[in-house]
Amino acid sequence: MNPKMKELRAKAMALPLQPGVYIMKNAQGEIIYIGKAKKLKNRVSQYFGSQNNHTEKVRRMVDNVDDFEYIITDSEFECLILECSLIKQHTPKYNILLKDDKGYSYIRVTDEEWRRLSYVLQKADDGARYIGPYKSSFYVKSSVDEANKIFGLPTCYRRFPEDFGRFRPCLNFHIKQCCAPCTGRVKLTDYNERVENALEFLSGDSSKMMKELQERMTAAAEALDFEKAARYRDQIASMKKLRDKQKVVNINIDELDVIAVAREGSRGSVNVLRFSDSRLYDTENFIINDVDDEVDFRSQFILRYYTLRSEIPAHITLDGEIEDLENTELWLTDKKGKRVYINIPQRGVQKNLVDMCQKNAYEALGQLKGVTGKQLSVLDELKxxxxxxxxxxxxxxxxxxxxxxxxxxxxxxxxxxxxxxxxxxxxxxxxxxxxxxxxxxxxxxxxxxxxxxxxxxxxxxxxxxxxxxxxxxxxxxxxxxxxxxxxxxxxxxxxxxxxxxxxxxxxxxxxxxxxxxxxxxxxxxxxxxxxxxxxxxxxxxxxxxxxxRKRVLGSSLEEIPGIGKKRAKELMRFFRTIKKISTASVEELEQAPGMTHPAALSVYNYFHEDS
CATH class of the missing domain: 3.30.420.340 (UvrC, RNAse H endonuclease domain)
Incomplete structure (x- = not known):
């Protein structure tokens, strides 16, 4: 227990009943926690009272407090802004901290005869062409993966033309996700057309791309080039399938972030789904240790997350309550320059999105434990x-x-x-x-x-x-x-x-x-x-x-002369019940595997002794 507890409590009891920010420091003068309060005296004095109601994380923090400072603000809103600013400046140990590791992503096109498409996080001086930058690595990776599948571009490590004819086509060829240039049967002109179509798909409107492919398919069919027409047909079908898949998460809000929390013990997982132009364009997941109160955890996460993000949507949908929702909305509105709404849906499309978001959060937690998110979710629901x-x-x-x-x-x-x-x-x-x-x-x-x-x-x-x-x-x-x-x-x-x-x-x-x-x-x-x-x-x-029951019945048969363990087992297997054995004739008993006439007669006499 902190030896300075009484001294710290006395200092806390002298604080004013005004909104402000309090700053906890350890013996070395390092800031270890920053918090805000509507009434400083009430909030800070709670830390230095009874420790029975405190969580393990709070008790550890209090044990390390040597002194604290405070700053009085004119309003709760100013208090929230100051807290966010100070946490970003000092990154205290016991506050929720998120790494601002959202770098840029690029589409890489190799500089070789048989070009390849891939996504990378950094540009390199290797002669390749880089398209970007893009802020969402999720968007770039999923788009490049889909483009490679739709237009049948290879993603393996085989080299062309060096490896022509050396290997049999892999599974991707058989499921129509690769044109298999490794066979040496694909013309370079046809291959380059696929690459250009893929780049056009990545950089333009998919609807426009589908219309162009439709025209090319018609022209190829009229020219009796049915093989090429079939290729265009397959590409159009793949693009339609992708578009239908995207409709699963289609919404009627231009800008929306969906945030959901999953918790397992003291460990928390937060998943963020980001929508723009009514389509999912990014997803992020954070694993955070020492989670105590879920409402406080969710509140702190939102403040930390949007402190580090420049893109703030007009709508934010949450899976549960947060502290000081009104002031949080004002802070986000001030940061964005336009009105921001926070919503906690109970039903409808947005509630479905929250459920999907929470499943992803549980999945991330489950991966750490070697279980699925669904299994972890049902245990939390049961809890x-x-x-x-x-x-x-x-x-x-x-x-x-x-x-x-x-x-x-x-x-x-x-x-x-x-x-x-x-x-x-x-x-x-x-x-x-x-x-x-x-x-x-x-x-x-x-x-x-x-x-x-x-x-x-x-x-x-x-x-x-x-x-x-x-x-x-x-x-x-x-x-x-x-x-x-x-x-x-x-x-x-x-x-x-x-x-x-x-x-x-x-x-x-x-x-x-x-x-x-x-x-x-x-x-x-x-x-x-x-x-x-x-x-x-x-x-x-x-x-x-x-x-x-079978063991007991089997052992009673073994009492019959001439019936051992094996014959008793065969009799039970053949007749199923003792009653059927007791009413069977000698001829019927002889039909059981391993039975002889003397053995059958012995069983019959055992059950018909009175007659």
Missing amino acids: NLLGLDRLPEYIESYDISNLAGADNVAGMVVFENARPLKSAYRKFKIKSFSGQDDFGSMAEVLTRRLDEYKKAQEEGVETGFGRIPDLILLDGGKGQVSAVLPVVAASGLNIPVFGMVKDDHHRTRAIVSDTGEIAIRPNRAVFTFVTNIQDEVHRYAITFNRSQ
């Missing part, structure tokens, strides 16, 4: 729905299975990062009692499981039973949950426990706690995920129960 403190990356689910109280068993399945982890599945035979008692069975299974965790901890094992789940889901309702909660509490572990209940048609309906039900049907991704868990644990438990 929010159940009010969990952390992401349920490791989930254990339990189900009890018996037949009228006999062969009482349980199954445990595990889902790690929203995927089944079959190596961690476990089976249990109920030992403490006989008969049917699902509540008692569930309590016994969880008691044994948590006891195994204690043993594993003593042995230093951190896998299998040595790992504590982030969430326990029981196949059952409030009764099962109430039976297990005391077991978990007695272990001293803090593990959230919920049940999964089904409707009259045996389909997942809701998640239950010890206090009530939580509807999951409106949350489609979570509903599907929980349904998969419930179906999997039920399948695993009932499969184990059936195997136990």
Whole structure:
């Protein structure tokens, strides 16, 4: 704890109740954090009061504060402008900082007989032709990739004409994305025409380009050059396909930025989709550590992002709330010179764009963990729905299975990062009692499981039973949950426990706690995920129960003279049930694999001893 806490709190309590900017410094006099406040006294004094409600990031920052300064402003708007200016000037350690690494991109055309098109981030003195610069590397890369595909230009490392005939055409040729000059069958004049068409496509209007290709196709067909006409036809079809693909993100707003946040623990991901002339022209993603409050994080990101960007759109769409929205709009308007609107859509086209943006943000986070963005998103949705403190990356689910109280068993399945982890599945035979008692069975299974965790901890094992789940889901309702909660509490572990209940048609309906039900049907991704868990644990438990019943029935057949383990197994496989075996005739029994007449007679006599 900071030894100067009392001194700093006393200084904070003497601050005025006016808007301003506060500047935190460490013992070396370095600025480590800059913030703004509507009322300086109230905001700054919170840092040096109780630390219980502070996040880990704030506690670390407060521990390093040796002194602070403040600047009073006339308004909250001036306060925001000053904060942005000071953060840009000093780049404090505990503020959200973004690197201004948006350089320029170029289209490169090689200086050789068989020219190639590519995109690069820097010009080089290599004799090549460079077209640009462009501010959006996303736009340049995607456009060059599409141009190469549409006009069948090679993107491989083969050299022409040196490699003519040395290799067979690659896959791109067979899927009509390359004209395969490596075969030596492509004329240089035809190849150069493709390159010029690609450059015209990159630098001009695609509609105009399509019209010209249509005219060339017609002329080639009239001249009976059907091969060339077919090539133009394929290029037109590819351009139409690209245009249809772009319509997926087409909007009716000339300038729009869509910003969405994804969070996993203390790590955040922000995705930005930028639209101009109603089309997506750029996308950026940022990974930021030490994220605490999502509203504050989103607010700080917007201020930092547009401090470093000269192009500010007329409309900005967000996935959630920010602090001081009105003043943020005024700041952006002042910076742009025209009115800027911030919108948080609840439905419609822009809401769909926000969802797409957030999926990209989750995808970036998922790549760091080796999972997909969809899997990370559903875990975050489940976390929010159940009010969990952390992401349920490791989930254990339990189900009890018996037949009228006999062969009482349980199954445990595990889902790690929203995927089944079959190596961690476990089976249990109920030992403490006989008969049917699902509540008692569930309590016994969880008691044994948590006891195994204690043993594993003593042995230093951190896998299998040595790992504590982030969430326990029981196949059952409030009764099962109430039976297990005391077991978990007695272990001293803090593990959230919920049940999964089904409707009259045996389909997942809701998640239950010890206090009530939580509807999951409106949350489609979570509903599907929980349904998969419930179906999997039920399948695993009932499969184990059936195997136990077959084992018991098989062992009873082995009591018959002349019937060993192998014949008992073949009889069960052939007749499926004991009842069919007991009612079968000697002739029918002889038809089972491995059965002889004496063995069949022995089985028949065993089940017909009274007659």
